[in-house]
Structures are given as C-alpha cells and as structure tokens.
Amino acid sequence: MDPTEPREHTGPRGDLQEDEAFSLVVLSLTEALGLAGLLGNGALLWLLGSTVYRNPCAIYLLDTACADLIFLGCHMVAIVPDLLPGQSGIPGFVQASLAALRFFCYLVRLALLAAVSAEQCAAALPGARCPCRRPRHLATALCALSWALCLLLHLLLSGACSQPFGAPGRAPCRAAWLAAAALVAALSAAVCVASLLLLLRAERGPQRAPPGAFPRLVLLSALLFLFGDLPFGIYWLARSLRWRAPRRFHALSLLAAGLDRAAKPVVCFCLGRARGRGLRQPLALVLRRALGEDAEPGAGSETPRRGLVEETA
Template identity: 30%
Template sequence: MNQTTLKSDSTFHSLSALEVVTLPVLTVICALAGLPGNVVVLWLLGFCVSRNPISVYILNLATSDFLYLCCLLVFYLWEFSDYFNIAYFKYIHAVGMLLYTTGLFMLSAISVERCLAVLYPIWYRCRRPGYMSAVICALLWAMSLLLTMLLHFSCSSFFSKDELCLIMHSVIGPCLIFVFVILCGSSLTLLVRMLCSSRRLQLTRLYVTLGLTVLVFLLCGLPVGIMQVLGAIRALEIHFSTFIRLERAAFLLSSINSSANPIIYFFVGSFRQKHQQYQQRRSLKLVLQKALEDVAEGEKSGESPPQESVELSGSP
C-alpha cells in the first residue's frame, strides 16, 4: 500500500461518528426506499407503456437512478462489513460517477427535447427522426463512460504523478458545468414561455413533472456534481478529510434525488385524479402515463376515464 493510500486510510479512520455511521445509514435507508419506485418505473416504461421520445429518456434516467442507488448500497454495506478496504473506494466511486453523470445528461436531454418541441414545433412533429431519442441516449451513455474511464485511469495509483489527474479534473469539471448550464438554460426557456411570452405555453403534467424533477436535482443532486468539479482539491490532497465529509453528505442528498424521481412521477400523475379506482397494475400504468401527458387539462374532452390504449403524447 502506497503513501497516498495510507493517508486515505488514516483520514477515513479519523472521521467522526456522524460521517462513519449516521450519514451512511441514512444514505442506505434512502437508497432502499428508492429502489422499489425505480423498479416499478423501469417495468412500466420497459414493458407496459408505449414508447415515445420522452419515455425513452425517462426510462434511461430511471435506469441510471436505479443503478446509482445500487452502487451506494454496495459501497456502504461493504464499508460496514469486515472486508472493507479504502483502496477499492476509487472503483465504486468511478461507477457511481458514471451513473450520476448519465443521469445529469438524461435530464438535460429531456429539457432540450421539450425546448425543441416548443421553439420548433413543425420540425419536431414532422421532421424529427423517430429513433433520435434512442441514439442520443446511447451516445450519452458512451460519453459518460468515456469521461469516467479517463478520469479513473488518470487518477489511479498506476500513475506516479498527480498532474494528469489534475488535468482530467480540469477537463471534466467544465464539461459538467456546461451540461448544467444547458439544463438550467433550457428549463428557464420553458419557464419564460409559460409565464412571460405573448404566446404562453400551456401548463401540462409533463412540464410539472419536468419542473419538479429539475428542482429536486438542483436541491439534492447538484452537490455531487459540485464535489466532482472540486475534485482537483482532492487530487492535490488539500483538506482531504473535509472533502470526504462534504462528499458523504452529497451522496446522501443524491440518494434522495434518485429516490424522489419515481415519487414525482406518480404524484403528478395521480394529482386531482377524478376517475374511479382501477386494479393496482392498471392504475400505476395510467398514473405514469398521465404524469408524462403533454396535454393541458382544459383540452381534454369529457371526463371519461382514459383507456389502456391511450398512448403518451409527444410521439413524432
């Protein structure tokens, strides 16, 4: 074990009970609570609901959230065991950053998709390729994997110098900031079109779902990205123990973010529900469909309950 690892082990054992027990236990509880909701979303969007551009992004977002929560569980449950070795932290951390980055990319892609639908409605409905969502999702997964692998290998113990690790942090940090700016810019564009434009955008359940998801990410998911941007501090080993404490708190918030997304979908879909109660399996499917509806309440004809053949709006 090299000197860096020894210092990391010493820092880990010097953490207080708050960082060693309380924060990890809370993170594990949030992850366990969020896994079932993401599984339900994956099942419904993967096998029960007709695909459209938005549902493809939501399916990939739920996949990254589910795997990210699993990653947090593996790390902290392993840490609680007698076989934990801090030297392997970087491997789980790399997988977690891959999944977190993918989730950020997917959320940004959804916002950009809705901006295109609003700013260029004719192109979106008539010229947009039907396979574009699947291609973009594949590219975003590949980009996240590439960035994570470059960062992981440049900061591994194989390299004797920290300059390469610092360079990679200097590259990836601006990339995350750029994606975050795209997310905020597209979300603000939609908000301005709803509130201030002469041709106001009608509020639909899809925009409520997207708005709440972005808001929860800004409150709970963003801190992990900030810690990643500040990763250069960790590469230089400046205030390492403080960085670990903040990172554990950020992981707790990120577990809340990944667990809250399914709750948002089902809350928005079931809000002001006036229809009769159906069987649980059908009800969950229809609730998720309603959460992704891009139709204003005033435009719906009648009050008859939606049929199972009703598909999510927004299909090209």
Template identity: 30%
Template sequence: MVGNCSWEGQPADRSKMCPGPSEAPELYSRGFLTIEPISPLPPPAVMNYIFLLLCLCGLVGNGLVLWFFGFSIKRTPFSIYFLHLASADAGYLFSKAVFSILNTGGFLGTFADYIRAVCRVAGLCTFVASVGLLPAISSERCASVLFPAWYWHQRPRRLSAVVCALLWALALLVTGIHHYFCVFLDRQASGPACRHMDTFLGILLFLVFCPLMVLPCLALILHVECRARRRQRSAKLNHVVLATDSVFLVSSIYLGIDWFLFWVFQIPAPFPEYVTDLCICINSSAKPVVYFLAGRDKSQRLWEPLRVVFQRALRDGAELGEAGAGTPNTVTMEMQCTPGNAS
C-alpha cells in the first residue's frame, strides 16, 4: 500500500518524514513490501481518483464472483479456490479504496493514521494470500489434467478447503512477523530488521510462489498443445488458470524489478510507487473480467445471465472422459454425457 510522506505529515514537520537527496539512496523505497514506504516525490493527485475508481470497479466484479461462486453455483474443488481468490482480491481492493479516500479527503490525525496502518497490514495480508492461491490453483489443475485417474478417484475430498486455510494462515503469519519487525522493533522502514523481512517476503513471492505458478502452467500448455494437435477441445478452465497467472506475472513485473534491484544491488526503486500499486490493483480487478471472457459463449448473441457465464468458465469439460467416470468431486454442470460413454 502506498504511504507517501507528503500525505501523512503536516507541512511543518514534513522534513522529519521525507528524506533529503543525500539520504534517498539509503532508504528502501518499495511501495508495497514495506509497512512505512518513503518516497521523495508525491504521486499526482489524480492518481487517488484513479485508484478509487479502479478499486470500486474491482470490488463490484469480485463481489459478483463471491456471490455466484458462494451461493449460486455448485461447489467444486476449483470454485473453492476462486472463491478464496476473490475474497483476497476484494480485501486488497477495499483496503486500497479506504486508503485512497483518506488521501483524497486529506484526512489527518491519530484516527486517520490508525486506519492507514490497518489498511497497510490488511492489504499486505490479502496480497500475499492472493499470490499464494495462484500456484495452488495451477498445481491442482495440472494434476487434474496430467493424472486424471489419481486426481478424480484418490484426491482428498476437502483438499481445496485445507489448502486455502493453510495459505491464509501463512499470509497472516508472514504479515504479523513483518509488521512486528517493521513497526515494533525498527519504527522505520529503512531499519535492518525490516529490510531483512522485506527480503524474505520478496523471496517468498517471487522465488517460491512464482516458480510454483509457472511450472504447472508450462506443463498445462504443453498438454493443451498436444491435445490441439489431436484436434481435441481443451477445457475453458485451462484458459482461466493460464489467463489469471499471466495477468499476475505481467502486472507484477515492475514490483519484481524494484525488489530485485534493491535486494541484489541495493538500488532504490526506479519506478514510482503508485505505478506498481496501480499494477497490483489492475491484477486484483481483472480476474472477474477473465472469468467473464472465458465463460461467455460467442455464438450467443443475446445477453446471458452472469451465473451461466461464470458457471461455464469453471467447466472442465474433458475431465469426465479423462478420469473414466464421474466422481463427487467432478464439476456437475450441463455436460452432455451418456451412461454408455462412461467406462
């Protein structure tokens, strides 16, 4: 979350919060990976309105996903993942929207600073949870495609719920430790303990979660390509998984470059903080659009209910034939299967 020095201090004491030119290279000015990021220049005022508009649109989209995946669509292993993913994205967008409202209105004082601190912690926790869910979705989808017999017959029934719970616990633990070292010990984002925690957090996000996300996607792409050569139709769920991972990888490029340059070369972030924050907001807001584009039927000229579109986006059409038979974990949607086709 962006916490700019010019937003949170009065003009009289701004010199206490903003670094001078000689001090700037020594400060870790990463806008999201620190609790109290320090930036020498404030973002344009219009960015607050852009953030607010983008967050409101993203909240509407993720709210629809939460409603349909939680109440209107039959629960499946993958709908549970996407339900938690929408919850994490909605949490981040809500925190960012509240932060933008406070900055737009110029609210100051102890209570406003407390709300900003809560938004930073909540935004970091939901961001870590959102990123952690992506490799879990990719790995489970890859397992369901490459090993269908094992997946549909021997997979633990509550595996999705357990994995989501563990990822949320990991996000809470990492955020709590990060907040402890960066606030209660150092009191400054440039302290050694906080920088070590930022290094650990960056390693977790970019060197652990990203490879676990990319490798299953590569295996899935190769499998889809082989099926395409055999003229078999791939499932829409494959497109959803690949698209959501691609959106995150593209939107996190600036954040990854900033973190890598500081971690390896101790170079301050070359990009403005609001640029990376804008990319993260786009990543959290774009997933409902991905579900809609993947689930819509191009042959239908008339408007379709969103429930049908989202339901079609989760359809893993070939799994019944791949697994050999339907199981309780199978997505039970409008598939045209006859008893004679099941082995």
C-alpha cells in the first residue's frame, strides 16, 4: 500500500460521521413512512366514521387508528430536531409535550392490542361456542378503560417528572417510569401469550379451519408489534430511565415505530380484498370484509354476520 495514499477515517470522528449519515437516512425514511401512515390511518378513520358499524371489531379498529394518527403526527414533528440538529427552531417545551403525547398514544395502542388479543383468544377457546352472547358494550368499555388507564399513567408521569421533583434521576420520577415499564412488559406479555394461543387454536383445532379476516389482522398486528412497537418502547423506557442503549438503536426504533403504523392500514385492506378482483374494489366493502362482514352487495342470499371470532369447529 502506498504510504502517501489517504487512509479511511476509522477513528472516533469517522464513526461519528458514519452515525450521522446513518441517522439521516433512517430518519428520512421514518418521515416518509410517517406520511404514508397518516394517509392510511386517516382513510381508516374516514371510512369508519362515515359508516355506523355494529361489529365490535370496528370499535377497536377506530380507536387504534385514532391513537396511531396522533402518534404519527407527534412522531414526525418530534424527530425533526434529530433530522435537522440546530436548525429546527422548535422550542424545548413543545418537544417535551410532543414526546409525552407520543408515549401516551403508544401506551393506548398497546393496551388496545392487548385487550382485543385477549378477547379474541377467549372467544376462540373450546367452551366459547357462541360469540353473540358476549356483552353488548364490552368493546366500548374496554376501549374506554384503556384510554382512561393510560391517561392516568400519563398524568402520573407528568406530575412525578416535573418540578419540584425534577430530573428522571429523582426517586418519584424514576418510580413512575419503572411502573410504566412494568405496565409495558405486562401488556406485551399479554399480547404475545394471547396471540400464541389464538394461533395454536387455529392450527391445532378440531378441523384446522383458517381464522377469519379480523383474527388474522390481530395476529399480524401482534407480529408487527414485536418487530415495530416493542423496540420503540424499549428505547423510550431506557432513555427515560437513563439506561444505556446500543448505538444506532435510537434511529432504528423510530423507524420501526413508523413502519408498524404505516403497515397496519395496508394489512387491513389487503386482508379484506377479494381474490381475483384486482385493486378496483370499493374501500368500504374491503373494510367490511376485514371486519368479518362478508356479505356481498347484490348477492342472492344473505351471509350471516359473524362475531369477533369465526368458529373453527
């Protein structure tokens, strides 16, 4: 090798430049995914809000889309200072407020996913033969309870980590974030266990009948959570508790959270799309299929509406 040939930057400064370039690319992709997620979840909200659905699945989907829409709006603005360091001009209190609201929506979405996964799992048990016997307003009550409990935790975090308690190193703030970490761990375990039982029930049932569109949506949502939302939750809790995280994990966790929420509407519409009919299908009809309402317009006979879980036996 020629000694006069310039060497590559392998020192700390070269690593810093590589990290900055990596973060710039990943955060730019995150902004693009956030815009796509805003459009997709906005379409879901518009379709669900313009039509009154009696199916309880629509209530979960409506609340989830609302939480995702608020999350993505905060997410896209909150990462601007990381994307343009020193040039964003966003005040510090605005950044803190957006970060707190984003984590609140994260908790709400996780609680909703845990609730619907547990309900699907309970309805798929061998003894649950009639999903229509479920309480009429159970979905509405669970969604309202999820929002209320997450709001309570959000107020607890805001109160414990503000003046006069101060920084996250203080005891009240640290205890509040440890409680949030315990809640995230419990809800994540509930999602994983309920989805695994639902999958085993579908695969090892008496007739091994494939699950309906909405149970498949729940299973895919749990899978997206494991690879998308869970890394973001781990990063945010580690950041709040002042724990060390691997290098580049910050940007990757932000990208994973945006990817999860951008993929959810796409998965929903793909599950409701009828085979062999291409893409030229009414979105409202596609959404009805995804919610388990399989009746086709103009069909000679009515297809009975199904409950939360289609019978596997």
